[in-house]
Amino acid sequence: MTTSLVKDAAGMDKVVLREPLGATAQVHLYGGQVTSWKNERGEELLFLSSKAIFKPPKAIRGGIPVCFPQFSNLGTLEQHGFARNRVWAIDTDPPPILNSSGSGSCSSNKNSTVDLILKSSEDAWPHSFEVRMRVTLKRGGDLAQTIRVRNTNTDNKSFSFTIALHTYFSVSDINEVRIEGLETLEYMDNLQQRKRFTEQGDSITFDGEVDKVYLGAPTKIAIVDHEKKRTIVVKKEGFPDAVVWNPWDKKAKAMSDFGDDEYLHMVCVEPAVIETPITLKPGEEWRGRQELSAVPSSYCSGQLDPGKVLQGK
Template identity: 35%
Template sequence: MPTAIAITRYQGMDALELLAPDGARATVLLHGGHLVSWVPAGGEEQLYLSPKSEFASGQAIRGGVPVIFPQFSGRGPLQRHGFARGKPWQLVLAEQGEDDALAVLRLSDDAATRMFWPHAFELELSVRVAGQSLEIELACENKGDTPLSFTAALHSYLRVDELNEASVQGLSGLHYWDSVANVERQQRTDLLLPGTPGTEDLDRIYYQVKQDLTLLEQRGTAERRLQIRQQGFDDAVLWNPGAAKCAQLADMPPEGYRQMLCIEAAAIERPVDVAPGETWAGLQSFTLLQSGQSA
């Protein structure tokens, strides 16, 4: 029988500490449905969380996995990245099973959301952790009687020891929108090298991502390999602010950009349309294939 997991506190906020029987663990806040930590079994922290981030009601948290809904960035009339990441979510389920730990949170429309986005909806976020893997699923049900349309993302901040030693594999041949240069381009090389000349300020939306991506990080003679999969989300965003922009972010240390790289599962180019009574779901999963730790 599964064992229920009680609500605890993290940085003064209600949280769920998911612990799988094999030692894999994750921490999810009810604030924003925000995942702030993931540690694979026997491993180390895989997510970046800014030490300068504020933990306050209504405030966005810098790092972890923010839920972006119903608008990505400033691409529309709503507040940047929408309202879901600043709202309190409700606990549906949190339990430890035979070989995993699972949390399910829910966010529904209310008077405040309908002022800006006049739709009846129900979001459900599921976080499952076991072994070397983490799965995050975002589902949206249209509870109204008219169609709704949205853009969304799981804005995953991945931790690296040093950005200049990291690369991303699996983007070759994809078209992407370069949000820095405001131009569409095609990825011609198999490896993207963030932090190298021309990519210090990295902000790209890759379209129609069908294949797995891999975050590679050289750690001395060892290599870390993190496999990234997505379903339901057509696009992937790669983002790192670089030195100049990072220095302007009040909730980031000036050198914080060197310890993170965002690889986000997203639906941006083609907004998601959901008919009344229908449900859409998108998934992003991570599997640590090699830890990069010395034997």
């Protein structure tokens, strides 16, 4: 297991995680953002737009942006908050992941891990805070993120926030994808001024734009990709809600950093805290986690029943 700090083509710092069977992940310090997660065959599991802009202050379109301290544009801050377009630092407490020789690499016989931290700045938000995130590529290729938010105010003031791990998954064809695990749940439809509805289908399929916040979502959600014969399982802790999003054709064409037809090859399934914001008193900390795994299965292959995946069988 190795961890290394390198420059991307645009000169931006990123951490590359590797595990012995060949799986890799990349984490840009800009945004604290996972921008790649590949299995042992080198297949990309996350979506990154071909038109993504790797230059501040624009957020990187794709991968796993961190939406904090605001999801959406309902508050006074910029869309989805500021964490996704700030430069995070390597966290030295816990102990540094990168070695002291300056080469920026180290090895582990277990997992490949990087710890990042984002601290408050006066121009961003009138509160003192620390956001710590550990990104781990596990032996076998599963990807885990643990994120912690701490109130470090010294003036006895609490603050509230919403948060999401805005995960873009790569899919073969959105028309051939279904989402399992959110059936019968209440959701807020962002395309209808957050009106509330109850999911009626036995799974979520796509034939147009979708932007829904599912409330009280289960700890496991499955993304079944028939053509790729693959199911991605999202396991979440500390995030009560889940967002499902695909912009479809008209909105895709309106985004300068998104290809006109790329909506066909992505879907966002995001662990989130949206309906009820988290409130922290000084010294208090909130913690959330997601773990992503990919298993070879589909309706066509018959190798796996997604229902059993969701039940942990």
